[in-house]
Amino acid sequence: MDRFAGRLAELGVTASSPDGGIGAEARADDYVRVWFVSGAFRRYAASTLSYQLARLAVALWAKFRREYLHALDAHLGGLRDDGYGRPEERIYWERFEQLVVRGASDRGEVRVQSRALVSWDFDIDEGVLRTLTEAEFLAALRAATSDLLADYRAQLTLLQDEVLGMGLPKWFRTEAVQGVRNG
Numbered sequence: 001m002d003r004f005a006g007r008l009a010e011l012g013v014t015a016s017s018p019d020g021g022i023g024a025e026a027r028a029d030d031y032v033r034v035w036f037v038s039g040a041f042r043r044y045a046a047s048t049l050s051y052q053l054a055r056l057a058v059a060l061w062a063k064f065r066r067e068y069l070h071a072l073d074a075h076l077g078g079l080r081d082d083g084y085g086r087p088e089e090r091i092y093w094e095r096f097e098q099l100v101v102r103g104a105s106d107r108g109e110v111r112v113q114s115r116a117l118v119s120w121d122f123d124i125d126e127g128v129l130r131t132l133t134e135a136e137f138l139a140a141l142r143a144a145t146s147d148l149l150a151d152y153r154a155q156l157t158l159l160q161d162e163v164l165g166m167g168l169p170k171w172f173r174t175e176a177v178q179g180v181r182n183g
Contacts, residue, residue, distance in 0.1 A: 004072070007074065007075065011028040011064075011067055012026065013025070013067055017052040017055060018056075020037065021036060021040035021043070022034060022053065022056055023056075024060050026060050026061070030146075032146075032149075034141055034142070035138070036134060036138075041134040045129070046125065054120040054122050057114070057122075062118075088164060092159065096116060096159060097116050098115070098116070099116045099159065100115050101117075103147030103148025103149070103150070105141070106140070109140055110124055110125075110128070110137075110141050112145060113148075
């Protein structure tokens with residue numbers, strides 16, 4: 001395993017919601033874990049929980065990106081910001097910043113949307129917090145988040161192919177587009 005891969009394997013960050021009632025961990029292998037502090041789950045209304053989860057996601061992914069860039073900087077011996085370089089790089093980053101990805105739990109009671117993993121919105125059906133246990137809610141949240149990350153990876157791959165010319169086979173692009181549209 002090369003040094004960068006080793007650094008990524010060790011990359012993990014944690015964050016807390018603004019009210020301190022929810023914690024989360026993210027690792028480079030797409031592992032994401034969310035938990036409630038003791039008794040916090042039952043104190044939330046759906047709208048309040050949606051807000052706290054959105055703020056938590058912003059904090060978690062900002063920390064993750066910062067640590068990822070730090071690891072990349074260390075591996076490359078210093079990152080250099082030389083602008084966009086080629087015109088297609090400018091186009092790529094402009095389109096990347098507008099990338100909207102979505103995910104939903106299996107039954108659709110928890111939905112999440114993000115713009116470029118920078119801004120986040122969670123939508124939780126009213127009444128779900130009264131009918132699901134904490135473990136069931138966390139499973140629905142994990143499914144929605146996993147669905148969003150799969151959409152992110154698919155859209156990112158399509159964007160890279162379209163703008164940077166990765167040369168993906170037509171069958172792959174067709175299936176990926178279908179997955180993004182159905183997601």
